[in-house]
Amino acid sequence: MTGYLIRRLAAAALLLWLVLTTTFVLLRLVPGDAATAISDLPIPKRQKEILIHAYGLDRPLPEQYVRWLGAVALHGNLGISYAQLRPVRTVVAEALPATLLLAAAALLIEYGVGTALGVAAARRSGSALDKAIRVATLLLYSQPIFWLGLMAILLFSGRLGWLPASHMLSVGADEMGRGAWLADLAKHLVLPAMTLGLAQAGGAARFVRAGLLEVLGRDYIRTARAKGLSERRVVWVHGLRAALVPIIQLLALSVPSLLSGTLMTEVVFAWPGLGRITYDAILARDSPVLLATTGVSAILVVGSNLVADLLHAAADPRVRDA
Amino acid sequence: MRLPFACTVPGRFSARLSLLLSLWAASGLGTGGCGGGHQTGGPAHRPQGTQGGGAQAGPAGSPGLTGTSDSASAAVPRRGGTIVTGWTAEPRAVNELIVQATNPNQEMVFQLFARLLREEPDFERHPPAFTPALARSYEWSADHKTLTLHLRENARWSDGVPVTADDVRWTWQAQVSPEVAWESSYMKDDIADVEAVDPHTVRVRFKRVYAKQLFDLNEGGILPHHAWGQIPFSRWRQSGEWFQQHLVVDGPFTLGSWRRQQELVLVRNPSFYDPDRPRLDRVVMRFIPDQASILTQLDSGELDFTAAISPRDAPHVTANPRLKVLVFPYRNWIGVAWNGARQPFSDPDVRRALGMALDRRAIVETIWGKFARVSESPILSVVWAYDRSLRPLPYDPAEARRILAAKGFAAGADGVLRRGGKPFAFEISTNAGNQQRVDSLVMIQEQLRRIGVRAEPRQVEFNSLNARVLAGDFDASVIGNSMDTSLDLTSYFHSHGIALGTNVTRYSNPQVDRLIDHAMSQPDIALARQDLDRIQEILHRDQPYTYLWESDRVSGLDRRLHDVRPSMVLSFYDLEDWWVEPTLKH
Numbered sequence: 061m062t063g064y065l066i067r068r069l070a071a072a073a074l075l076l077w078l079v080l081t082t083t084f085v086l087l088r089l090v091p092g093d094a095a096t097a098i099s100d101l102p103i104p105k106r107q108k109e110i111l112i113h114a115y116g117l118d119r120p121l122p123e124q125y126v127r128w129l130g131a132v133a134l135h136g137n138l139g140i141s142y143a144q145l146r147p148v149r150t151v152v153a154e155a156l157p158a159t160l161l162l163a164a165a166a167l168l169i170e171y172g173v174g175t176a177l178g179v180a181a182a183r184r185s186g187s188a189l190d191k192a193i194r195v196a197t198l199l200l201y202s203q204p205i206f207w208l209g210l211m212a213i214l215l216f217s218g219r220l221g222w223l224p225a226s227h228m229l230s231v232g233a234d235e236m237g238r239g240a241w242l243a244d245l246a247k248h249l250v251l252p253a254m255t256l257g258l259a260q261a262g263g264a265a266r267f268v269r270a271g272l273l274e275v276l277g278r279d280y281i282r283t284a285r286a287k288g289l290s291e292r293r294v295v296w297v298h299g300l301r302a303a304l305v306p307i308i309q310l311l312a313l314s315v316p317s318l319l320s321g322t323l324m325t326e327v328v329f330a331w332p333g334l335g336r337i338t339y340d341a342i343l344a345r346d347s348p349v350l351l352a353t354t355g356v357s358a359i360l361v362v363g364s365n366l367v368a369d370l371l372h373a374a375a376d377p378r379v380r381d382a
Numbered sequence: 383m384r385l386p387f388a389c390t391v392p393g394r395f396s397a398r399l400s401l402l403l404s405l406w407a408a409s410g411l412g413t414g415g416c417g418g419g420h421q422t423g424g425p426a427h428r429p430q431g432t433q434g435g436g437a438q439a440g441p442a443g444s445p446g447l448t449g450t451s452d453s454a455s456a457a458v459p460r461r462g463g464t465i466v467t468g469w470t471a472e473p474r475a476v477n478e479l480i481v482q483a484t485n486p487n488q489e490m491v492f493q494l495f496a497r498l499l500r501e502e503p504d505f506e507r508h509p510p511a512f513t514p515a516l517a518r519s520y521e522w523s524a525d526h527k528t529l530t531l532h533l534r535e536n537a538r539w540s541d542g543v544p545v546t547a548d549d550v551r552w553t554w555q556a557q558v559s560p561e562v563a564w565e566s567s568y569m570k571d572d573i574a575d576v577e578a579v580d581p582h583t584v585r586v587r588f589k590r591v592y593a594k595q596l597f598d599l600n601e602g603g604i605l606p607h608h609a610w611g612q613i614p615f616s617r618w619r620q621s622g623e624w625f626q627q628h629l630v631v632d633g634p635f636t637l638g639s640w641r642r643q644q645e646l647v648l649v650r651n652p653s654f655y656d657p658d659r660p661r662l663d664r665v666v667m668r669f670i671p672d673q674a675s676i677l678t679q680l681d682s683g684e685l686d687f688t689a690a691i692s693p694r695d696a697p698h699v700t701a702n703p704r705l706k707v708l709v710f711p712y713r714n715w716i717g718v719a720w721n722g723a724r725q726p727f728s729d730p731d732v733r734r735a736l737g738m739a740l741d742r743r744a745i746v747e748t749i750w751g752k753f754a755r756v757s758e759s760p761i762l763s764v765v766w767a768y769d770r771s772l773r774p775l776p777y778d779p780a781e782a783r784r785i786l787a788a789k790g791f792a793a794g795a796d797g798v799l800r801r802g803g804k805p806f807a808f809e810i811s812t813n814a815g816n817q818q819r820v821d822s823l824v825m826i827q828e829q830l831r832r833i834g835v836r837a838e839p840r841q842v843e844f845n846s847l848n849a850r851v852l853a854g855d856f857d858a859s860v861i862g863n864s865m866d867t868s869l870d871l872t873s874y875f876h877s878h879g880i881a882l883g884t885n886v887t888r889y890s891n892p893q894v895d896r897l898i899d900h901a902m903s904q905p906d907i908a909l910a911r912q913d914l915d916r917i918q919e920i921l922h923r924d925q926p927y928t929y930l931w932e933s934d935r936v937s938g939l940d941r942r943l944h945d946v947r948p949s950m951v952l953s954f955y956d957l958e959d960w961w962v963e964p965t966l967k968h
Contacts, residue, residue, distance in 0.1 A: 097845075110561060111563050140619075140620055140622075144481075144622055145480055145481060145619060145622025210674055213675055217679075218678045218681060225675050225678050226668075226675050226679065228644060231666050234639065328671075328675060330643070330670040330671060330675065332641070333643075336643050337643065343471075
């Protein structure tokens with residue numbers, strides 16, 4: 061197991077390095093990179109040179125790369141945001157908790173709703189309910205997140221007035237008591253989390269249904285039924301437990317789509333997370349922030365897959381011995 | 383910070399930045415030309431309930447569309463209250479000298495730091511006047527090279543320290559410091575020295591007499607030497623957050639709080655030199671990237687004001703009895719830039735023929751409805767110097783064909799014009815994501831096809847297009863340019879602008895160069911009226927651009943808000959005058 065762990069950690073580190081290096085090079089090569097942006101400024105040449113020098117953009121690309129990688133790896137220094145002139149570490153640290161909160165809530169909805177729908181469809185396979193669930197989940201899964209978000213805002217905020225359309229907190233939330241503040245936060249979380257979670261739940265439901273149908277046909281399930289166990293117990297305890305193993309793996313695989321989903325969700329709902337700062341950084345050609353958000357996303361994706369692999373290996377000796 | 387109607391964009395270099403911007407360009411406008419003399423006054427109060435900021439009455443036959451927010455002008459202005467405003471983008475930093483001058487940043491900084499003078503929005507009748515702000519009066523020397531300003535004795539920073547001439551001198555030093563590298567520093571190029579004569583008297587020496595002296599001087603807010611002078615200029619670019627932590631202000635508002643990506647709260651500055659302003663206690667700027675969400679929140683009452691809504695959404699806003707819209711001219715003009723360095727666009731007759739093949743009225747009405755006008759000149763039609771004798775370039779495809787035939791173009795078997803065996807085909811580009819411009823490309827393609835010219839529309843990512851246009855790597859492009867009340871056409875049409883890249887059409891006409899130079903060397907731009915008329919006439923004849931439209935901007939707001947007078951550049955131009963009727967909402 062130790063050897064497997066070392067191999068997987070090394071592979072994860074290599075993957076991270078590749079992602080960051082590719083991003084670094086691409087950001088320097090695309091039209092409108094940071095140096096070009098400064099060159100376009102309406103300032104005298106001398107000032108441009110000072111700015112370009114201050115940001116280290118006058119050095120050869122390999123040297124820029126080595127300096128940047130060294131600062132990140134040795135000191136955790138992600139640089140200064142070109143747009144905000146604040147440390148990138150601060151910018152990212154402010155945004156990360158909001159994204160983690162949104163992603164966690166969305167993940168709960170994705171697997172809560174997905175599992176419930178998947179089980180209901182599998183229990184009545186071939187019935188009208190099964191067909192309705194399959195159509196509904198396919199529809200959900202195929203909707204663009206920004207469209208779902210806008211429709212949710214129009215309905216629940218615009219028409220019904222039940223929930224706030226944007227932001228993490230209301231105006232004046234700083235003056236609220238702790239309980240009211242938490243309630244306000246929860247109220248603001250509902251629409252973005254539902255939008256992101258429900259869009260993903262369609263896929264989870266179909267996966268659960270397929271997995272459960274396969275398990276429900278096995279001998280031990282027939283045995284459980286023959287012993288007189290209730291159908292509810294057969295499905296929820298014996299069937300779902302066996303079907304959950306691949307679902308846990310799916311959970312790790314859903315992190316990338318969840319993160320890409322947060323970008324649009326955060327923009328539509330003005331949620332102050334990594335997606336928002338990535339979006340703003342793209343518009344501002346703020347490459348230090350873009351590098352940092354790409355790196356954080358890569359860590360989350362690689363990390364979640366690593367955890368899934370390790371869990372899988374722990375459960376299945378054939379994997380770690382391979 | 384830039385005064386509305388004033389400033390950077392059309393200045394000598396700034397067109398590089400603003401070239402393709404569609405909605406909220408970074409920067410303000412350039413101006414000047416206040417005719418010297420002597421100005422004096424007390425607190426610069428604007429008349430109540432009057433039209434200002436360039437706002438205008440809404441289009442005829444559009445009930446609910448208004449130019450100012452004073453439907454209840456009979457109501458008595460009230461002090462106090464909070465309003466919530468919606469913005470698609472967020473300011474970047476409180477120190478305007480170290481960040482790009484995006485519109486939200488300008489809106490915020492304009493409230494935090496007072497300027498020496500206030501540029502009045504009276505550009506429709508004459509060059510804008512400069513009235514007292516931080517300076518209570520000023521006078522010119524006989525040779526118009528030295529300006530003496532007298533600061534208000536009651537002006538205080540928010541920590542109680544007086545605002546003095548030393549702050550003015552130090553601010554100028556920061557503005558021109560190469561280490562600070564302020565993007566508008568070029569506007570101070572012709573200022574030789576700023577001298578603190580005594581704590582409340584400043585003497586400014588200019589290197590020469592020119593039309594934009596006052597404007598150039600007035601560019602940028604006065605900054606606190608005692609607070610921000612603690613760190614050297616060389617460290618400013620790494621210290622964006624430090625300035626916020628050590629913020630003291632002398633403007634009408636100060637910064638109450640700033641939750642990044644969420645909201646920023648401007649709070650009334652009790653130290654502001656005018657004890658009667660601002661009227662509002664708090665102004666919340668909420669940041670909502672999605673325009674549809676902004677509209678929904680305006681509709682539901684979560685927002686009281688939003689600076690820019692799409693014209694097509696105006697009827698939706700006015701359908702809500704609680705809301706209304708303000709319609710006022712925007713500073714941009716949009717046109718087809720023909721690359722004069724490439725054949726056949728180097729020939730003015732060919733450019734003119736292409737312009738005559740375009741039904742510009744149909745294009746503008748289809749895309750904008752009543753919220754834009756067909757443009758004929760780089761000087762906006764709402765500005766005093768617009769040449770009203772210009773005859774619109776006619777829509778005359780037959781004449782266009784005749785001109786092109788005279789230039790040697792003949793239709794081939796496929797109907798496409800050819801000269802020397804080469805088809806008259808080119809690429810016409812615009813920035814992807816700007817729907818109005820993208821729509822115009824399609825219409826232009828179809829209209830040119832009718833005279834046998836094949837134009838291939840191409841949408842290009844903003845930064846890529848900007849780089850290509852500035853480098854001259856294009857055939858034709860639908861782009862936007864800002865024009866200001868300084869009426870400095872140097873960057874767009876002077877030969878000097880070719881080397882700088884700002885004259886993207888590579889237009890070169892020695893007569894226009896001379897006229898621009900002469901106009902801009904006047905101590906008062908009003909003296910250059912004949913030059914400006916002649917320039918417009920020549921540009922209209924030569925058509926380096928085929929002008930398409932100048933559009934209005936539309937703001938949406940709650941009817942409880944009064945004395946709202948957005949300018950061409952800043953929505954918060956008169957924020958200290960805004961007042962709100964009380965409700966239970968906030």
